[in-house]
Amino acid sequence: MSSSVAKIAKEANVSPATVYIYYKNKEDLLVSTFLIIKQQLGKAMLKDFNESKPIRDILHTVWVNTFDFIVKKQELVNYAEQFENSPYSDLVNKNQTDKNFEQILKIFKKGIEQKIIKDVSIDMLEAFIYNPIIVLTNQRKNRNTKLDNKTIETAFQLAWDAIKL
Amino acid sequence: MSSSVAKIAKEANVSPATVYIYYKNKEDLLVSTFLIIKQQLGKAMLKDFNESKPIRDILHTVWVNTFDFIVKKQELVNYAEQFENSPYSDLVNKNQTDKNFEQILKIFKKGIEQKIIKDVSIDMLEAFIYNPIIVLTNQRKNRNTKLDNKTIETAFQLAWDAIKL
Amino acid sequence: MSSSVAKIAKEANVSPATVYIYYKNKEDLLVSTFLIIKQQLGKAMLKDFNESKPIRDILHTVWVNTFDFIVKKQELVNYAEQFENSPYSDLVNKNQTDKNFEQILKIFKKGIEQKIIKDVSIDMLEAFIYNPIIVLTNQRKNRNTKLDNKTIETAFQLAWDAIKL
Amino acid sequence: MSSSVAKIAKEANVSPATVYIYYKNKEDLLVSTFLIIKQQLGKAMLKDFNESKPIRDILHTVWVNTFDFIVKKQELVNYAEQFENSPYSDLVNKNQTDKNFEQILKIFKKGIEQKIIKDVSIDMLEAFIYNPIIVLTNQRKNRNTKLDNKTIETAFQLAWDAIKL
DNA sequence: GATGAATGAGCCTTCATTCAT
DNA sequence: GATGAATGAAGGCTCATTCAT
Numbered sequence: 034m035s036s037s038v039a040k041i042a043k044e045a046n047v048s049p050a051t052v053y054i055y056y057k058n059k060e061d062l063l064v065s066t067f068l069i070i071k072q073q074l075g076k077a078m079l080k081d082f083n084e085s086k087p088i089r090d091i092l093h094t095v096w097v098n099t100f101d102f103i104v105k106k107q108e109l110v111n112y113a114e115q116f117e118n119s120p121y122s123d124l125v126n127k128n129q130t131d132k133n134f135e136q137i138l139k140i141f142k143k144g145i146e147q148k149i150i151k152d153v154s155i156d157m158l159e160a161f162i163y164n165p166i167i168v169l170t171n172q173r174k175n176r177n178t179k180l181d182n183k184t185i186e187t188a189f190q191l192a193w194d195a196i197k198l
Numbered sequence: 199m200s201s202s203v204a205k206i207a208k209e210a211n212v213s214p215a216t217v218y219i220y221y222k223n224k225e226d227l228l229v230s231t232f233l234i235i236k237q238q239l240g241k242a243m244l245k246d247f248n249e250s251k252p253i254r255d256i257l258h259t260v261w262v263n264t265f266d267f268i269v270k271k272q273e274l275v276n277y278a279e280q281f282e283n284s285p286y287s288d289l290v291n292k293n294q295t296d297k298n299f300e301q302i303l304k305i306f307k308k309g310i311e312q313k314i315i316k317d318v319s320i321d322m323l324e325a326f327i328y329n330p331i332i333v334l335t336n337q338r339k340n341r342n343t344k345l346d347n348k349t350i351e352t353a354f355q356l357a358w359d360a361i362k363l
Numbered sequence: 364m365s366s367s368v369a370k371i372a373k374e375a376n377v378s379p380a381t382v383y384i385y386y387k388n389k390e391d392l393l394v395s396t397f398l399i400i401k402q403q404l405g406k407a408m409l410k411d412f413n414e415s416k417p418i419r420d421i422l423h424t425v426w427v428n429t430f431d432f433i434v435k436k437q438e439l440v441n442y443a444e445q446f447e448n449s450p451y452s453d454l455v456n457k458n459q460t461d462k463n464f465e466q467i468l469k470i471f472k473k474g475i476e477q478k479i480i481k482d483v484s485i486d487m488l489e490a491f492i493y494n495p496i497i498v499l500t501n502q503r504k505n506r507n508t509k510l511d512n513k514t515i516e517t518a519f520q521l522a523w524d525a526i527k528l
Numbered sequence: 529m530s531s532s533v534a535k536i537a538k539e540a541n542v543s544p545a546t547v548y549i550y551y552k553n554k555e556d557l558l559v560s561t562f563l564i565i566k567q568q569l570g571k572a573m574l575k576d577f578n579e580s581k582p583i584r585d586i587l588h589t590v591w592v593n594t595f596d597f598i599v600k601k602q603e604l605v606n607y608a609e610q611f612e613n614s615p616y617s618d619l620v621n622k623n624q625t626d627k628n629f630e631q632i633l634k635i636f637k638k639g640i641e642q643k644i645i646k647d648v649s650i651d652m653l654e655a656f657i658y659n660p661i662i663v664l665t666n667q668r669k670n671r672n673t674k675l676d677n678k679t680i681e682t683a684f685q686l687a688w689d690a691i692k693l
Numbered sequence: 694g695a696t697g698a699a700t701g702a703g704c705c706t707t708c709a710t711t712c713a714t
Numbered sequence: 715g716a717t718g719a720a721t722g723a724a725g726g727c728t729c730a731t732t733c734a735t
Binding site: 532533534544545548553554 | 707708709710711712
Binding site: 212213214215216219 | 694695696697698
């Protein structure tokens with residue numbers, strides 16, 4: 034976002050002009066990269082996905098997968114977060130990214146139907162499930178809490194307590 | 199962040215050069231502004247603060263105050279959020295802003311001692327208390343959930359369920 | 364047109380950035396300059412203008428004035444001609460420049476009414492009166508014919524023979 | 529001139545690199561193209577050329593041929609004109625193009641000898657014979673006068689009146 | 694204090710040209 | 715011959731910052 038095309042190109046060991054062979058302009062570069070990261074995240078979250086398990090277990094697996102992805106691919110996630118907080122994010126149709134998380138949405142809806150999860154909007158569930166992960170893994174916002182397994186489990190406990198009926 | 203000094207100066211009806219009489223450079227201007235907003239937020243959160251009330255009630259009051267401030271001063275909060283997600287935020291010592299929220303921190307600690315709140319790090323409590331507010335009020339991240347009183351109360355219920363023992 | 368803003372700025376002994384204080388963009392710079400030149404030309408052509416003289420004499424005076432201006436201000440005229448042959452000229456409303464030559468147009472119309480000048484379109488009159496001057500003074504198109512007084516008088520003779528009835 | 533090599537290559541359905549097999553560089557490409565157009569024009573002007581006819585008739589035929597060519601091959605003529613008004617034209621030796629019009633030059637000289645045409649320089653004759661055609665057919669300089677047969681005949685009348693003795 | 698004017702540095706982008714295949 | 719991929723150089727433009735007044 035704030036990085037210049039020249040810097041991005043340098044990091045990739047190519048000339049700035051080369052970037053414009055593969056992307057129409059800076060906007061295109063940033064958006065395309067963001068979409069790919071979101072896709073990767075969606076895929077990673079669904080690792081060991083087993084719809085037949087109890088909802089709490091499914092969400093727990095997704096939770097752990099998400100932490101895993103974010104820790105291993107911190108740079109990508111940092112980028113995605115910055116992108117979402119920049120004006121460029123207006124260029125992305127939310128549907129484009131939502132489709133990567135459809136299956137997880139379904140679980141939420143099922144949980145609500147079965148009176149396991151509170152009957153609140155998806156946005157709100159996200160605010161208490163997905164977003165705390167982002168915050169806890171964000172090096173700018175969290176400088177003290179170490180991300181060991183125990184912490185991750187504790188965090189899941191809070192998240193689950195928040196949304197469970 | 200992305201706004202130019204010229205535009206900022208114009209909005210204040212002064213010459214760009216004048217800005218440099220009051221601030222050392224753009225960085226200084228941005229940081230100072232951020233600190234002031236954080237201070238205002240801290241003050242607003244403490245409206246009707248009454249340490250003698252039950253912890254849940256105190257946090258509820260803080261919660262409502264926070265929503266109130268964010269809705270009424272959206273521009274300021276937008277700025278603060280953008281700032282925190284920009285490289286400029288590295289220039290701010292976290293202690294500088296934390297002092298605006300000391301009293302609230304104390305409540306958390308008291309709640310933990312009294313076994314009312316889960317014994318987790320402050321960062322984690324923040325991730326489930328403060329951050330959901332930010333997300334729900336963020337127009338980019340939340341486009342569907344309306345912020346009426348009922349929603350705010352529901353959200354508090356989730357937050358409280360997350361952190362309470 | 365083909366000259367870069369940097370080169371233009373250098374010729375004026377200023378930084379390229381300075382240009383943008385006075386002109387909105389390159390387009391604005393080029394168009395504004397062109398309009399000023401056209402205005403100067405229009406004014407120069409009307410020197411010693413005396414509507415009461417015979418039409419041939421009036422046009423002769425205009426003719427000489429025009430040659431004079433073009434020879435003395437060759438650079439400006441070169442610029443104007445290049446401008447008119449560039450895509451930038453589409454940005455200029457023809458009415459904007461025509462008003463500089465209104466009085467001369469009137470003479471043409473009067474000449475036609477009085478059956479002194481052939482009854483043809485203004486465009487065609489221009490093609491035989493104004494344009495030959497441009498061609499003869501253009502260093503690229505005319506390398507052999509010297510522009511002494513005798514030549515100028517001869518050229519006027521041809522021009523007049525072309526348009527007179 | 530302002531078109532990029534990439535675009536020119538695309539229009540010819542070849543790779544930009546291929547252009548450099550046939551032409552040394554862009555300059556070479558532009559100049560070569562210009563010379564070919566001038567050659568075509570020269571050839572077209574001489575259609576039905578019959579040296580034994582009266583001079584006025586010969587020039588009339590040339591005149592009509594020229595209009596014909598310009599109208600039918602507007603794109604080529606536009607290109608040639610743009611080229612002649614660009615710095616690239618300095619790279620063309622005038623003799624290179626003049627040879628395409630030698631026979632017409634001869635007619636002029638003969639007309640002068642026979643005291644049918646005014647004894648003025650070839651440049652000046654061109655300024656009143658060839659150039660008005662260019663101006664009248666130029667869409668930027670002439671927006672009102674329609675180029676029907678009658679107009680073309682009228683224009684020839686002016687041109688002939690200009691140069692005839 | 695305040696500011697109008699000026700600018701060096703940097704940004705996004707295009708383009709003529711090269712070269713390995 | 716032909717080309718896809720790559721790039722150095724340059725172009726138009728913006729901006730944080732300075733400084734004489």
